[in-house]
Each structure stands twice: as structure tokens, then as C-alpha cells.
Amino acid sequence: MTRARPPLPPAGADDSVAAVGEFGVIARVVARSGSAALAEVGPGDDAAVVRTPDGRVVACTDVLVEGRHFRRNWSSAEDVGHKAAAANLADIAAMGAVPTALLVGLACPADTPATWLEGVATGMAAECAPFGAAVVGGDTSASAPDSAAVVLSVTALGDLGGRAPVTRGGARPGDxxxxxxxxxxxxxxxxxxxxxxxxxxxxxxxxxxxxxxxxxxxxxxxxxxxxxxxxxxxxxxxxxxxxxxxxxxxxxxxxxxxxxxxxxxxxxxxxxxxxxxxxxxxxxxxxxxxxxxxxxxxxxxxxxxxxxxxxxxxxxxxxxxxxxxxxxxxxxxxxxxxxxxxxxxx
Structure with missing residues (x-):
């Protein structure tokens, strides 16, 4: 057995999100996020526009909190991205739908490495790619001054493709x-x-x-x-x-x-x-x-x-x-x- 690696070192002064800045971080993350096949307007505007071929939108949200859902000394940035996307994409699949897009809210300390966030975006993009889905928008914020945790809030959208949604409430005796x-x-x-x-x-x-x-x-x-x-x-x-x-x-x-x-x-x-x-x-x-x-x-x-x-x-x-x-x-x-x-x- 191999011992787990120690915690990550702090970001260099030129790589922290504070040094790179909000829009610099967004630009670097978007560059790694891929594109959604059904998005008419993607990241960069006030809101995204995603086509809904079925006419109905399946939507869900999960929040991942560092220390509760992931640890940076246990998982790489790409691991965290995969995991954050998967938690939401699975909920879309559980309704009988196919994922179409993700929206991501991020709160992190000012000394978070921007390259770490790029890794998260890469992981999310890879998890979404098989469906032609991608991150189409979101928001960023500095976390509370006394908090060292990264928080990711991910919303997934999906399309039913003409199917009736499969809920939790339809099981019948004999099934x-x-x-x-x-x-x-x-x-x-x-x-x-x-x-x-x-x-x-x-x-x-x-x-x-x-x-x-x-x-x-x-x-x-x-x-x-x-x-x-x-x-x-x-x-x-x-x-x-x-x-x-x-x-x-x-x-x-x-x-x-x-x-x-x-x-x-x-x-x-x-x-x-x-x-x-x-x-x-x-x-x-x-x-x-x-x-x-x-x-x-x-x-x-x-x-x-x-x-x-x-x-x-x-x-x-x-x-x-x-x-x-x-x-x-x-x-x-x-x-x-x-x-x-x-x-x-x-």
C-alpha cells in the first residue's frame, strides 16, 4: 500500500486567483470547458441560452464543499471536476434524461491556485463530453474571510427526448x-x-x-x-x-x-x-x-x-x-x- 500524498503547497503569488483576477480566472476556465452542442449562447454573457428539443428541461443542483465532499490532498483538480459533474449528471440520468449543459458557481479563498481551477474545469469537460454537454455559465466569488474551503455549486440541465420523466413515486407492488x-x-x-x-x-x-x-x-x-x-x-x-x-x-x-x-x-x-x-x-x-x-x-x-x-x-x-x-x-x-x-x- 502507498501512503496518501501530503496537502498541496500554497499557490505562487502570480498564480493565485487574487493575482489572476476574476475575469482572468473565468477566461482560463472557459478555455478548458468545451462547448455544449445545444447551447446557442455560452459563457460570457448575462445568461446562457440552451435549446430544449423535447420542450421540457430537467434540472438539478448539487453542492460540493471541500472537506465534506472532497479533499485536495486526496484528489487531483481533475478528479474533483469529474466528481462534481458526475453527481449532477447522474441525477439527470435517473430521470430518464440525457445531460445537455452545466452551470457552475464557485466560492474559493483568494490564494487558491488558478491552475487548480483549470484542472477542475478540465475534469468537468471530460465528464460532460460524451453527451455533447459542457459548462455554459456560472459565477465566482471569494469565500468568507475565515473560510479556507472551496465550494462548488453545480446545476445540470437535461433533455427527456420525448420520454416521460421517471420519478421516485411510481413503484407498484409486484415490481x-x-x-x-x-x-x-x-x-x-x-x-x-x-x-x-x-x-x-x-x-x-x-x-x-x-x-x-x-x-x-x-x-x-x-x-x-x-x-x-x-x-x-x-x-x-x-x-x-x-x-x-x-x-x-x-x-x-x-x-x-x-x-x-x-x-x-x-x-x-x-x-x-x-x-x-x-x-x-x-x-x-x-x-x-x-x-x-x-x-x-x-x-x-x-x-x-x-x-x-x-x-x-x-x-x-x-x-x-x-x-x-x-x-x-x-x-x-x-x-x-x-x-x-x-x-x-x-
């Missing part, structure tokens, strides 16, 4: 529950980094740059998915939101999850053995993989890349919720020594 993407890899990588190591590389890379299955969202919508969301806060937590919004009980199959996400090729068993943990804790409660979880009618043909992990049932006296092999999610998580997922103000 099957399925997942596309990885579960537990980001949390596994975070556990490695917290212990000062940077290997196994696959786990650490999964935390630094999640790889959401973007194409699986529109494919699920086309296949008749009744409800869908991404797993930003953990499988139990996010399926819990889906169950509550749909007014149903979701019963997950632990065996299916173990076969699909622990016993399959990947770093989870190796790292869990080294750290003395249970890989199912990461699968069930770890966030930031941005896998997609959806429900489908029982007769539906699941698209490629989707794995069945449970079933939707009628609610009982305890109301909507999530169980794993019939055991309430909170009890399952407690037995693993975890909460059911990430709590933003916990």
Missing part, C-alpha cells in the same frame, strides 16, 4: 427492483484513504472519480421503469426515499446483492479482509457511486447492465420502507455498525 452500476466501491475507496493509503487503486479511483451508468437511465425509461433514483447517499437510504414517495415496501435480496456486488470481481472483499470490515456495509450504506436503482413491471425485459436485487410489496402496518430479506433497513444497518446512509447534517 422488481434492479440496480445499474457499482455499489460500495466509493465507500471502500474512502475507507482506504481515511487510513492513509492509496491502494487498491481501483477502490481509490472509484471514490475520486465515480462512474455512473448514464446510459442506463434513458434505457430504463424506454423499458418501462416505474420509479428510479441514483444512489448518492447509499442504497438503503435512497431506496427508502423511493419507497416513501411511492407508498410501498421494498424488500431487497441480500443474496442477490452479495452475488452481484461483493462476490463479483472487484476490490471490496480484499479491502474488507484487510481492514476487518464487512463489504456489505459499503454495498448497503455507502454513497457516491451514483449507481441507478429502478423498479420495473414484473413482465418487463430489463435492459443490459441491470441486476435484479429485490421486489416491491404492499405496505404493512409499519408503512412504507425498506427491508433486507424481511429485516427492517435500520436494523440491518445497525447490525453492520452503520447508519442507513449519509446524513448531510448528521
Amino acid at each position: 422488481v427492483v434492479a440496480v445499474a452500476g457499482r455499489l460500495g466501491w466509493s465507500a471502500c475507496g474512502l475507507a482506504v484513504l481515511r487510513r492513509g493509503f492509496t491502494a487498491p487503486a481501483a477502490a481509490v479511483a472509484a471514490h475520486r472519480r465515480p462512474t455512473p451508468p448514464y446510459a442506463a437511465g434513458p434505457a430504463a425509461a424506454d423499458a418501462g421503469a416505474t420509479a428510479m433514483c441514483d444512489t448518492s447517499d447509499g442504497l438503503l437510504a435512497d431506496v427508502g426515499h423511493l419507497a416513501t414517495d411511492s407508498g410501498v415496501l421494498v424488500d431487497l435480496d441480500r443474496g442477490a446483492l452479495e452475488r452481484g456486488f461483493v462476490q463479483a470481481t472487484g476490490p471490496l472483499p480484499q479491502v474488507a479482509a484487510a481492514l476487518g470490515g464487512d463489504p456489505m456495509a459499503w454495498v448497503l450504506t455507502g454513497g457516491e457511486d451514483h449507481a441507478l436503482v429502478a423498479t420495473f413491471p414484473p413482465a418487463a425485459q430489463l435492459p443490459a447492465g441491470w441486476t435484479t436485487i429485490g421486489v416491491v410489496r404492499e405496505i404493512d402496518d409499519e408503512g412504507p420502507g425498506v427491508r433486507v430479506d424481511g429485516v427492517p433497513a435500520a436494523q440491518v444497518a445497525a447490525d453492520l455498525g452503520e447508519g442507513t446512509g449519509h446524513v448531510h447534517f448528521g
